[in-house]
Amino acid sequence: MIDFLKIKSDFPIFKKNPNLIYLDSTATSLKPQSVIDKLIEYYSSYNANIFRGVYKISEKATEEYEKTREIIADFINAKKQEVIFTRNTTESINLIAYSLGRKIIEKNDEIIVSIMEHHANFVPWQVLSSEIGAVLKIIDIDEEGYLRIKDKKSRKINLYEIITKKTKILALTYISNVLGTINQIKKIIKSARKINPKIIIIIDSAQAVPHIKVDVKDLDADFIVFSSHKMMGPTGVGILWGKEELLTEMFPFLYGGEMIEEVTIEKTTFKRTPYKFEAGTPSIAEVIGLSEAVKYLEKIGLENIKNHEKNLTQKTIKRLLEEFSGKIKIFGPKNIEDRGGIISFTFDNFHSHDIASILDNENIAVRAGHHCAMPLHQRLGILSTVRASFYVYNNEEDIEKLIIGLKKVYQILKK
Amino acid sequence: MNIYTEIILDHYQNPRNFGEIKNPTSVSEASNSVCGDKLKIFILVENKKVKDIKFSGVGCAISIASASLITDYLKGKSISQLKKINKDFIIKMLGINLGVNRIKCAVLVGEAISKLKV
Numbered sequence: 459m460i461d462f463l464k465i466k467s468d469f470p471i472f473k474k475n476p477n478l479i480y481l482d483s484t485a486t487s488l489k490p491q492s493v494i495d496k497l498i499e500y501y502s503s504y505n506a507n508i509f510r511g512v513y514k515i516s517e518k519a520t521e522e523y524e525k526t527r528e529i530i531a532d533f534i535n536a537k538k539q540e541v542i543f544t545r546n547t548t549e550s551i552n553l554i555a556y557s558l559g560r561k562i563i564e565k566n567d568e569i570i571v572s573i574m575e576h577h578a579n580f581v582p583w584q585v586l587s588s589e590i591g592a593v594l595k596i597i598d599i600d601e602e603g604y605l606r607i608k609d610k611k612s613r614k615i616n617l618y619e620i621i622t623k624k625t626k627i628l629a630l631t632y633i634s635n636v637l638g639t640i641n642q643i644k645k646i647i648k649s650a651r652k653i654n655p656k657i658i659i660i661i662d663s664a665q666a667v668p669h670i671k672v673d674v675k676d677l678d679a680d681f682i683v684f685s686s687h688k689m690m691g692p693t694g695v696g697i698l699w700g701k702e703e704l705l706t707e708m709f710p711f712l713y714g715g716e717m718i719e720e721v722t723i724e725k726t727t728f729k730r731t732p733y734k735f736e737a738g739t740p741s742i743a744e745v746i747g748l749s750e751a752v753k754y755l756e757k758i759g760l761e762n763i764k765n766h767e768k769n770l771t772q773k774t775i776k777r778l779l780e781e782f783s784g785k786i787k788i789f790g791p792k793n794i795e796d797r798g799g800i801i802s803f804t805f806d807n808f809h810s811h812d813i814a815s816i817l818d819n820e821n822i823a824v825r826a827g828h829h830c831a832m833p834l835h836q837r838l839g840i841l842s843t844v845r846a847s848f849y850v851y852n853n854e855e856d857i858e859k860l861i862i863g864l865k866k867v868y869q870i871l872k873k
Numbered sequence: 874m875n876i877y878t879e880i881i882l883d884h885y886q887n888p889r890n891f892g893e894i895k896n897p898t899s900v901s902e903a904s905n906s907v908c909g910d911k912l913k914i915f916i917l918v919e920n921k922k923v924k925d926i927k928f929s930g931v932g933c934a935i936s937i938a939s940a941s942l943i944t945d946y947l948k949g950k951s952i953s954q955l956k957k958i959n960k961d962f963i964i965k966m967l968g969i970n971l972g973v974n975r976i977k978c979a980v981l982v983g984e985a986i987s988k989l990k991v
């Protein structure tokens with residue numbers, strides 16, 4: 459048994475802010491002491507640029523940086539050379555759209571996304587489609603926030619009305635950052651490949667990798683992308699995993715130092731993946747720090763994390779409906795097994811920013827707005843929602859604080 | 874600090890000048906990209922004075938209260954006084970301390986007013 463009450467003491471932010479109720483891990487997670495220590499270790503013990511140096515501390519930094527690549531590869535069951543460090547999920551997706559999308563998409567080809575995508579996995583495809591004259595198809599959701607991909611009769615996944623032979627790319631989120639819906643990615647991928655074996659499948663796993671076990675071999679996607687800062691690692695690091703054959707064929711994204719094999723006045727040849735995609739000095743300290751985040755995640759265990767979040771989510775939904783029935787509307791699947799630790803809601807006709815401001819007065823950090831998913835809010839017919847999300851350092855006390863905070867909101871804003 | 878003072882809540886719960894003007898001299902609109910809120914301002918000018926001013930739209934308590942307070946202030950005032958409405962003026966009028974993220978809500982009305990053709 460993991461003592462989740464004790465876990466809080468691993469996060470120094472609670473020492474400086476003892477009353478903080480942090481319910482915004484979907485935006486970014488807090489960092490444990492071990493990750494912070496690792497950053498300091500690099501800066502104070504072997505601060506040097508990587509690859510170029512032939513002296514000891516540069517070799518040490520290079521070794522730590524490459525060790526992190528291995529740790530990430532093991533964590534998601536990938537090959538080391540398939541793991542590329544970018545700045546964030548957004549950059550990883552833009553890299554794919556630029557380096558592969560531009561190469562393979564032709565006029566009238568289809569790119570498929572869903573209505574629940576974060577702007578990071580929507581806008582790059584929308585722009586690419588409109589530039590090339592391709593067709594952007596958008597998978598809709600049902601009333602509960604599930605993708606509309608099931609056959610009405612058999613309730614099995616049926617993509618025949620969505621994916622065709624003209625579909626070149628399917629870019630889909632694993633877990634919605636608003637609805638919390640966990641999409642049945644493995645089944646969707648299998649079913650998509652049956653219809654069109656040449657399809658390229660990109661899974662935005664920014665909300666998945668920090669919370670559930672992601673095995674790239676098992677899923678059989680072509681690309682998996684996520685951000686270090688949402689999995690208790692430092693900011694400034696994104697991960698792009700891709701199948702080696704595809705990475706090898708792709709254009710580089712940025713040109714410059716570190717990514718070249720040889721430059722002559724006439725021409726340049728590039729290194730192999732992953733180095734071809736890591737131009738310039740990367741976020742060295744932050745990549746190295748990420749290794750500690752993975753160790754921390756593995757120490758607690760993803761299965762434990764998932765159960766902990768499920769427990770908190772279930773209790774929170776129950777308490778919200780008990781206390782504010784008729785006034786609160788919670789989005790996303792009713793079946794707790796199908797959702798992550800994310801609860802977006804509207805409360806009476808109060809504006810999300812007013813709710814968040816009043817909760818902030820009570821030291822409760824929630825997010826208000828469209829959460830970078832404007833098409834989804836448009837689809838839901840609302841301008842904005844309030845979002846509370848959970849991670850390892852949250853506990854049941856936070857739920858009761860949230861309830862008390864919302865009672866205060868009601869007191870202040872009711873007409 | 875509590876930004877939901879009595880004045881703010883009063884103007885949010887009972888906004889003054891909420892609605893539209895049938896024959897306005899000018900109409901303008903402003904929106905807040907952070908939350909999608911939109912305010913529309915209608916003005917009727919006579920003899921270089923604000924004969925009537927109304928607003929409509931959706932917004933948070935801060936943006937509604939701010940629009941209510943500012944339109945109330947402007948009624949009967951001269952156009953030159955209307956042109957003096959700016960961020961500092963609005964914040965002073967609201968009398969609350971807003972963080973960087975909420976200031977936009979308060980000044981939305983000012984942005985709409987600055988777009989009026991008067």
Ligand SMILES: Cc1ncc(COP(=O)(O)O)c(C=O)c1O
Pocket residue numbers: 484485546547548549576578579631633634635662664665685830
């Ligand atoms: C589902 C999803 N995709 C992409 C992103 C973008 O992540 P980043 O801002 O780290 O690029 C987020 C973060 O909010 C997200 O929740």
